[in-house]
Amino acid sequence: MDAQAPVLELKNLETHFETRDGTVRAVDGVSYSVGAGETLAVVGESGCGKSVLSLSILRLIPNPPGKIVGGSVMFGGEDLTQVSEERIRVIRGNKISMIFQEPMTSLNPMMTIGKQISEPLTQHMGLSKKQATNRAQEMLDLVQIPDSKKWLGGYPHEMSGGMRQRVMIAIALACDPKVLIADEPTTALDVTIQAQILLLIRNLQKKMGTAVIMVTHDLGVVAEVADRVVVMYAGRKVEEANVKDLFANPQHPYTIGLMTAIPRLDKITNGDDLNERLTEIPGVVLPLYDLPVGCAFADRCSFTTDKCRTDKPVFEEKSPSHWAACWQEMSS
């Protein structure tokens, strides 16, 4: 992947919210890039800024209270933070698509499934009504909705959650986007349906060479779909690595904590003891308007030294292509 020019590149992106409590630094200087056909997973605790980061790419941050205050989002030679409102609208739902966690709230309850898929195609891609309807049915077939023809005239509330999520994917992929941002696309679904959706995304990606950004808090999902992983904590990137390196050799104490805090079926089925305690990460995430000067994880970390409390750790390469923001050297 490295040899290839990235499709999308974020540099030092900063998105803040002005609130009564103060400035919430939801995204505090995050950089990453993703290449064609590659899947980048973004993981981290609830509230660490994953969704705000994704929404910032497409400038979907409500303003006020939110604002992109720094950095750039390079896509096809343009900086999306700077282009006109008109231009970003063309890019949304055409070149960069997004799937949200809750399919019911992002589908229009009053509009037929067929219309929801075909409308952007007539608007952005210049297809005729007939062509767009055909394409809509093709997409429903592709995402394995049975009786696709019948469903063109159906409404979201008549579908199950898994079907709605597949419709979201159909909409997102109908225009052959270069980048697909999937924000917790399977969190609200059952595992058997989740397995269907993940396989679907993977197959479509292979077919079309889409770059996928997969936002999730499920390390199982990460292990399954990601090529590379970005770990976020309190608005910042704390670790980035190839998926195998990250699991084999996590470098940031927060990542290490995550890895040991999850119940491991693979361990349990190896005959481990019942009632073995899990490793806890003590404490809670600090509010993002009141972060300490040093490392935001210092209060919850068992490796903390004085330096961690006074100096922000530098994001540095700990081993080839494996980056982390931590003053300590983790042994491998």
Add this chain to the structure above:
Amino acid sequence: MALDQSKSNIPLLEVTNLKTHFPIRKGVFSRVSGHVYAVDGVTISMQDGETLGLVGESGSGKSTLGKSIMRLVEPTSGEIKISGTEITGLNKQDMFVHRRQVQMVFQDPYSSLNPRIPVGKIVAEALQIHGIATGKEAEDMVKDIFQRVGLRPSQMRNYANEFSGGQRQRIGIARALALNPKLIIADEPVSALDVSVQAQVINLFMDLQKEYGLSYFFIAHDLAVVAQICHRIAVMYLGKIVEIADRDELFKSPLHPYTRALLASIPIPNPEIRPAKDRVLQGDIPSPSNPPKGCRFHTRCPLVEEKCRIDTPEFKEVSPGHWAACHLT
């Protein structure tokens, strides 16, 4: 132990052919136009000190089963015995006494706590309502319970919205513990929590069991969580238990095709093991108001045969303690 044979043989919980159906009402006259067969003939039992896990797809009836045991919803038919006493026929007053023995912890620590009452008072109220303690005595008990679940007594004055998700779940557990129950029905108690906090709450459940010999009926959709703390696991599909076995047995030799699909669908947090493509189950979950004839899983089963479409498979003991409902086992 040996002296008390007769007593210890009475299961803590014994549910027999339990059905809970919800009427679907339509039109201006609210005519009943059908039923949701949320729980449709469930038989399970639990021993003292045991943790029984219940897994299954969304809408399969897990919460309804849990609430039916609490009689928070009224079962349509069947029996529920707690320590040998049949509770489905009990009137309000007798039920009230029984409710102390069985307490529930809910999934959503945000909506299950009243935001306008200090959390210490929420727990104290449970003690008052059940006539266990009032005033200073209740306060002292709450203090003690708070410490047991890892909260500071000084936090009793705070309101629910001042706590994190994991702390709120501790308060929910404190409220359940206050009545000194034998059985706690925990309905997805960690699903809404972050991984790092989830570990704290799971550990708390395990510690409390060790210390007080509590039993848990533990509902979850995350099999890894269930495997961590449960002795036995029941798998539910469309209102019915399709398989039940000891934890290790279930993982080693799952019998029902749905259980196998469920096990194969769990993403394993190990990138060295990428999943086989053929494990993915096809099709959607059918509606519980119109469940498929014969075996309810036949519309999605990779091994379906003709008789599966016609006959309902019997729930039978395939090996000691390992039950499954499948024509092919």
